[in-house]
Amino acid sequence: MIKNKTYNRKKIVTAFFLFLVIFVALMGRLLYLMVFSSDYYMEKAKQLHERERSIKAARGRIIDANGTVIADNKTVCTISVIHSQIREPDRIVEVLSKELELSEEYVRKRVEKYSSIERIKSNVDKEKGDAIRAYNLAGVKVDEDYKRYYPYDSLASKVLGFTGGDNQGIIGLEVRYEDYLKGQEGTILTVTDARGIEIDEAGEERVEPVPGNDLYISLDMNIQSYATQLAKQTMETKEAERVSILVMNPQNGEIMAMADVPEFDLNNPYELPEGTDTGDLSQEKKQELLNAMWRNGCISDTYEPGSTFKVITAAAGLEEGVVTVDDRFSCPGYIMVEDCRIRCHKTSGHGAENFVEGTMNSCNPVFITVGLRLGVDNYYKYFKQFGLLEKTGVDLPGEAGTIMHKKEDMKAVELATVSFGQSFQITPIQLAATVSSIINGGRRVTPHFAVMTADREGNQMKSFTYPVTKSIVSSETSATMRMILEQVVAAGSGKNGYVEGARVGGKTATSQTLPRGSGRYIASFVGFAPADNPKVLALVIIHNPQGVYYGGQVAAPVVRQLFENILPYLGEMDYN
Secondary structure, three states, X not given: OHHHHHHHHHHHHHHHHHHHHHHHHHHHHHHHHHHHOHHHHHHHHHXXXXXXXXXXXXXXXXXXXXXXXXXXXXXXXXXXXXXXXXXXXXXXXXXXXHHOOOOHXXXXXXXXXXXXXXXXXXXXXXXXXXXXXXXXXXOEEEEEEEEEEOOOOOOOHHHHOOEOOOOOEOOHHHHHOHHHHOOEOEEEEEEEOOOOOEOHHHOEEEEOOEOOOEEEEOOOHHHHHHHHHHHHHHHHHOOOOEEEEEEEOOOOOEEEEEEEEOOOOOOOOOOOOOOOOXXXXXXXXXXXXXXXXXXXXXXXXXXOOHHHHHHHHHHHHHHHOOOOOOOEEEEOOEEEEOOEEEEOOOOOOOEEEEHHHHHHOOOHHHHHHHHHHHHHHHHHHHHHHOOXXXXXXXXXXXXXXXXXXXXXXXXXXXHHHHHOOOOOEEOHHHHHHHHHHHHOOOOEOOOEOEEEEEXXXXXXXXXXXXXXXXXXXXXXXXXXXXXXXXXXXXXXXXHHHOOOOOOOEEEEEEEEOOOOOOOOEEEEEEEEEOOOOOOEEEEEEEEOOOOOOOHHHHOHHHHHHHHHHHHXXXXXXXXX
16 A cells, blocks of 8 residues: 555656646747747748749939930839738729720730739820829839839840840840849838738838949941941942941951841830731741841851951951062952952952052952962961951840851862852851951950949949950061051042041952842941051941942941941041
């Protein structure tokens, strides 16, 4: 009996001790949750009753060389509904379908959808958003955000590019510098009860968006405007398919203008050109047409450069020492390479001429002779040295590369045709960059637009730098090329590019569009000024002009008109 009492007492003590341990543990846990973890669980509870809506950040502006804003933001609204807060669904459907010009079926489907928040329409004009807000409909949210706006419509469209519905860059500089321009989105937080109804007393919490940085570029909208006007005028008068005009500073690679007409309306980038039959277009075909409309031929299309490429052959020949300015040649109107007869554009021949005269005459036999003297190995060496086997690195997406014979496949005939600019293809930006390196003293510059980024107060955030390769050619060869090309304009095939009161150098070209014999030509002219110290280089390319199609007669006058207007503007005219 005594043993049983002792045993029971031990059981009671053990149970009490166990209870005490559990009680202390529970109290400790409760203390931990209520005191030490209170902030954590309060935040969790708050999150269960919060609705979050995003606020778009103001995208950074794009600003030209003169400080002109050429890509800006327009305040718009996003209209959304929160299902749990709606009290008059029919009224909401009626108002939104009328104000937003949407079908009742479309709006009702979203109003009746069980979701935390349902977007009805984005990019709504602010005036319309304010009108909807004035109805004071429970469950309807009108949030202000931003839409990209381009004050100059189609001007520089293929350079600037545009943004999509989410304000993200699609093409051009908009996508290339997306990380700098986009900014950080903000949020609006509202507290709701268990049914999802907003608690008025709790108000709203806002995390303000951080605007993107402004992008300052070298494009000069005054020069761009005139270049585009000239390109359109040339396209109309010559009934050409397309006209490209590229203007850059050959000393540092800054691009002042890049027109590639026809262009498109940046504020309506998905609208196909007037006259396009869209009746039976599939979505795939429409996208193909849009891609073609957006395509920037200055960087994405290759072509046979023709005689403008003789600048490269001449520079390589002079640098290698296989030709001098005093070397004599004889042109009977053709030259035999192996068993192939390659004619000069002047079939009666130029007769006796020195190298400078051969360049002034754009004589094919002269440049074929120089190319053959160089030989395949040396020609390829200079192709690589001049940077022609690589892309230029221009800061726009979609740059194409040079299409050239493989070295092992290049025989005498291929070398001969390449020497005067046929049987291979390059981009306009590649030709402009390479000629710049030959006339600027021998530095291979990187063509580019971006100069720096800055915040809205104008404080510089980042300055962009670009690769420069020195000693492409010697300064002596560069000076000789400037002298020769000035003679081409002063008294040679490029005389229609001459500008009174300015020293201009340049080279003409007329090339065929493949396949040969199609009767389609490309007329072009590359010019620079002042010839002794070039500050501006211009390249004009006219695709399939009707009637007269020779570069010296069609393209050179365009550069002359361009220079007559922009050289005084740049302060590069000599009036003495």
